[in-house]
Amino acid sequence: MGSRLWKSVALGASVAAALAMAPAAFAKEWKTVVIGMEGGYDPWNLTDSSGKIVGFEVDLANDLCKRAGVECKIIAQDWDGMIPGLKAGKFDVIMDGMSITEERQKEIDFSKPYAAPPAAFMAAKDSDVAKALGAGKVVNAAKDPKAGAAAVKAIQAALKGKTIGVQSSTTHANFANKYLKDVATIKEYKTTDDRDLDLKAGRIDVGLDDYPTIASTLDKPDAKDFTIVGPEFIGDVFGVGEGMGLRKSDADLTAKFNKAIAAAFADGSIKKYSLKWFKIDTTP
Amino acid sequence: MDGAFVGTTFWRLMAALPLTLEVWFLSVVLGGLIAAGVVWMRVGGSKPLEILARAYVALFRGTPLLIQLFIVYYGLASLPAVRHSLFWPILREPFNCGVLALGLCTAGYQAEIFRGALLAVPHGAVEAARACGMSRLLLFRRIVFPIALRAGLPAYSTEMISMVKATALVSLITLWDVMSVALKIRNDTLVTYLPLILAGAIYFTVNYILGAAFLSLERRLSPHLRPRPS
Numbered sequence: 086m087g088s089r090l091w092k093s094v095a096l097g098a099s100v101a102a103a104l105a106m107a108p109a110a111f112a113k114e115w116k117t118v119v120i121g122m123e124g125g126y127d128p129w130n131l132t133d134s135s136g137k138i139v140g141f142e143v144d145l146a147n148d149l150c151k152r153a154g155v156e157c158k159i160i161a162q163d164w165d166g167m168i169p170g171l172k173a174g175k176f177d178v179i180m181d182g183m184s185i186t187e188e189r190q191k192e193i194d195f196s197k198p199y200a201a202p203p204a205a206f207m208a209a210k211d212s213d214v215a216k217a218l219g220a221g222k223v224v225n226a227a228k229d230p231k232a233g234a235a236a237v238k239a240i241q242a243a244l245k246g247k248t249i250g251v252q253s254s255t256t257h258a259n260f261a262n263k264y265l266k267d268v269a270t271i272k273e274y275k276t277t278d279d280r281d282l283d284l285k286a287g288r289i290d291v292g293l294d295d296y297p298t299i300a301s302t303l304d305k306p307d308a309k310d311f312t313i314v315g316p317e318f319i320g321d322v323f324g325v326g327e328g329m330g331l332r333k334s335d336a337d338l339t340a341k342f343n344k345a346i347a348a349a350f351a352d353g354s355i356k357k358y359s360l361k362w363f364k365i366d367t368t369p
Numbered sequence: 370m371d372g373a374f375v376g377t378t379f380w381r382l383m384a385a386l387p388l389t390l391e392v393w394f395l396s397v398v399l400g401g402l403i404a405a406g407v408v409w410m411r412v413g414g415s416k417p418l419e420i421l422a423r424a425y426v427a428l429f430r431g432t433p434l435l436i437q438l439f440i441v442y443y444g445l446a447s448l449p450a451v452r453h454s455l456f457w458p459i460l461r462e463p464f465n466c467g468v469l470a471l472g473l474c475t476a477g478y479q480a481e482i483f484r485g486a487l488l489a490v491p492h493g494a495v496e497a498a499r500a501c502g503m504s505r506l507l508l509f510r511r512i513v514f515p516i517a518l519r520a521g522l523p524a525y526s527t528e529m530i531s532m533v534k535a536t537a538l539v540s541l542i543t544l545w546d547v548m549s550v551a552l553k554i555r556n557d558t559l560v561t562y563l564p565l566i567l568a569g570a571i572y573f574t575v576n577y578i579l580g581a582a583f584l585s586l587e588r589r590l591s592p593h594l595r596p597r598p599s
């Protein structure tokens with residue numbers, strides 16, 4: 086009897102000890118962090134001629150990882166499976182110009198935003214839309230709702246009966262579906278490249294995307310007949326900006342990167358990358 | 370995941386089924402017509418036409434349908450000559466491009482199925498019909514076509530079923546078929562399995578019905594193979 090009691094006490098103690106040790110043994114050390122991006126969302130991230138992924142988010146990722154003291158590995162992942170891929174553990178962080186929205190926050194956590202560029206429309210220079218809307222002016226719907234509403238009205242009038250192209254399941258698609266559903270035909274594409282091809286082919290009249298992506302499309306020689314038209318939008322469905330997407334269970338990693346982002350803002354590094362890749366300052 | 374979400378997802382997918390079936394039906398009919406022409410060239414006896422027909426089959430069976438679809442949709446549209454031609458109003462529409470690409474592809478397979486079916490017609494039967502003095506048309510209608518139809522049906526039904534599945538590719542050229550609606554729901558709600566499983570179940574049901582219909586047709590056309598009633 087005595088020895089039995091002794092045994093169970095010893096067992097209980099060892100179980101308790103094991104449980105106490107468990108968090109230390111199982112908490113991830115975060116030596117390497119895998120980052121998923123599309124590799125085709127120029128200039129956020131793009132694949133260069135040698136097959137390497139480069140771009141604003143690559144420079145930023147390398148910087149932030151150094152500050153957070155982790156080694157980073159970048160892998161390519163289609164926009165379509167971005168959040169499911171993160172949740173399935175194929176990578177630990179999403180960096181793909183992903184806007185922080187309430188809908189997404191139900192599924193994953195976000196770091197503090199590292200960029201907040203406006204959304205912009207592009208159309209052929211000699212098109213009706215370009216004539217009706219004129220060149221772009223920045224409208225901040227978050228700070229000035231009245232100007233935002235007026236800009237939406239102008240866009241609705243100019244796009245009556247036109248076809249607009251957006252990448253599927255983006256804030257730009259949300260904007261089109263919220264404001265332009267009844268006046269225009271909305272076409273949703275898997276990639277922005279496909280959308281740009283159809284714009285050049287004349288299957289769609291306007292493209293809506295974030296300003297840096299549009300600017301980079303327009304930078305290419307075969308896009309010389311196209312230009313940015315109408316208001317450049319901040320706020321409303323476009324949210325507070327773009328941030329890193331992380332699993333809800335990895336709060337420690339989110340905190341690490343938030344600290345790194347704050348430091349990179351403070352010493353002007355993020356602004357430097359923004360000017361290098363976007364040609365404009367997109368810091369939020 | 371609640372029942373209401375399953376219901377709305379299912380009905381959103383079902384709302385896209387007519388487009389999937391339309392693309393399927395029009396492309397297999399178009400493919401059938403092209404295939405008839407290709408087979409006629411293939412067995413007609415003219416050497417240059419035969420080579421052309423062989424080349425067609427080799428090309429469309431030998432390359433991925435996805436490449437054919439992208440060449441028709443994005444490739445042709447990138448040529449100014451095509452954009453300024455009188456075909457542009459047709460090729461501008463993704464629906465037409467989808468039907469055309471799928472039709473061209475299935476024509477390659479259907480042509481081979483038709484050819485195999487023609488080869489299955491016994492030489493003796495044709496000879497006997499000729500001996501009876503049948504004209505070419507009558508010979509085709511009474512002898513060749515009925516026998517070839519029975520012989521080609523199993524392979525043809527397989528091709529019809531694989532074409533239902535091939536329509537899922539048109540989701541890549543901005544058409545709202547069952548597949549692209551499933552992908553959209555998956556991306557918007559971030560629920561991965563349910564929309565894909567429901568879409569799979571819809572394709573499965575369509576194909577099951579299609580397969581059963583072809584089986585019953587086969588049975589109707591083969592009374593001579595059924596066991597004698599005792």
